[in-house]
Amino acid sequence: MSTTNAALVQLEKQGPQTVSSTVFPVPTISDDEVLVRIDSAGLNPVDWKITKYGVFVDTFPTVLGSDGAGVVTQVGQAVTSHKVGDRVFFQAQIGNVKTSTFQQFAAVKATLAAHLPDNTTFEQGATLGVAGITSAVGLFTTLGFAAPWVAGATEANKGKQVLIWGGSTSVGHLAVQLASLAGLTVIVTASPQYHATLKTLGAAHTVDYRAPDIVDQIKAITKGTLTHAYDTTGPGSQPSFDALSTTEPSILAVINAADHVTNQAAFSNRKIVSLLGSSYANMQLAVPFWKYVTQLLESGKLVPQATKVIGGLDAIVAGQKDQMDGKVSSVKLIAKP
Known part of the structure; x- marks a missing residue:
């Protein structure tokens, strides 16, 4: 398994974001978590608002990114619902860097790591968490x-x-x-x-x-x-x-x-x-909801939003600028960490 973790790092409140492989290591998972190698990360308005207005996050340096999809590379000792190689999608917990998606690896509670069916792409999976x-x-x-x-x-x-x-x-x-x-x-x-x-x-x-x-x-x-x-x-x-x-x-x-x-x-x-759209703040609702979403995707009853891949981690800041400028509508911008 890789020992480096490239991430888009924000060093200080309202400061710039830059790509680095030395600030944050690959997250260590708890017994109830899975480690995910992120394939696709979705850009959400909340991410650029954190940077621009200095809201929600008080501890720096940090990594943002709230939507992700990828492959499980490690499972915690108490996890029976997932195995290495499973395709999943998930929502990060704002302020908890190990869960963030503007990086190559993230640690996710297994109960919130929804299984991504084979008929759904990683890019589509990365549109679903926050929304x-x-x-x-x-x-x-x-x-x-x-x-x-x-x-x-x-x-x-x-x-x-x-x-x-x-x-x-x-x-x-x-x-x-x-x-x-x-x-x-x-x-x-x-x-x-x-x-x-x-x-x-x-x-x-x-x-x-x-x-x-x-x-x-x-x-x-x-x-x-x-x-x-x-x-x-x-x-x-x-x-x-x-x-x-x-x-x-x-x-x-x-x-x-x-x-x-x-x-x-x-x-x-x-x-x-x-309201607060957070899986971590609404666990009683979120756990059965994400199982339901997997079933809907498998049956074709839920249509994910259209996507546009913008590049790697180094393309995120420009994508956020387009969001701020009102240039993004009816499509989810996707980065590839």
Whole structure:
């Protein structure tokens, strides 16, 4: 096994990231972990936000990267679910360098190292971690819908509707599919060029998020009875909030802070809840969820987001710049450590 571990290292808060093979060794695994040789690492907005704004991580030097897929090269003594050579995908734990994916090797809890079926590429696997668990937490914890891997979920969700704002985002792409699989009626916003694709993924209704009368359109579709909405973007919080019922208890799930919602105090029946899309912070949900995702991939019932390979570790910073500049939409950038 290799004794070197090339990584994209950030030496200090808000400092530059540079490739090094000498700062962090190959991680040592615990009894309940597996060591993964990372083939593909997905770029997520949270990674560049950590560097730019100095949030979430306080210990440096560090390695970022939250999505990964690769091959198991070592298993802990207590692990019976995996063996050397297994293909897996996983989400890292922010701030825990040994799990990070902008490096060649990562240590992962075996219960969170989801098996990657042969019909799914490593690149596709590296799109699923952050977006998958964030979708699941939003729909099945924050909004409280019955999860589709639980018996009777579709019956429990029958007749219920959900607005998903941002169908072309990584989270939105998966949330539409998971909501549909759970038996929900899905209304999704996106640019018109994505509407046909979102319909194939399970959306019942698609709306142009730039339409000046979008709130009225959503109210017409839902007959003013919408009680559950999920904003995957940030800027969609205000119109999502405005589309909710004026009388029934209603909830808006958000990933980003919704302090720009200006009229929240005017509606005592509506509440906004921020969520954390972390497998490590939501173990009770995450463990059965990742087993379910493997089954969906095997059966072809879950379609991963489109990918674009940008190069090795040294290409990540330029890819993050494209994300910051708004040049990336409906595709996941993938690096090859």
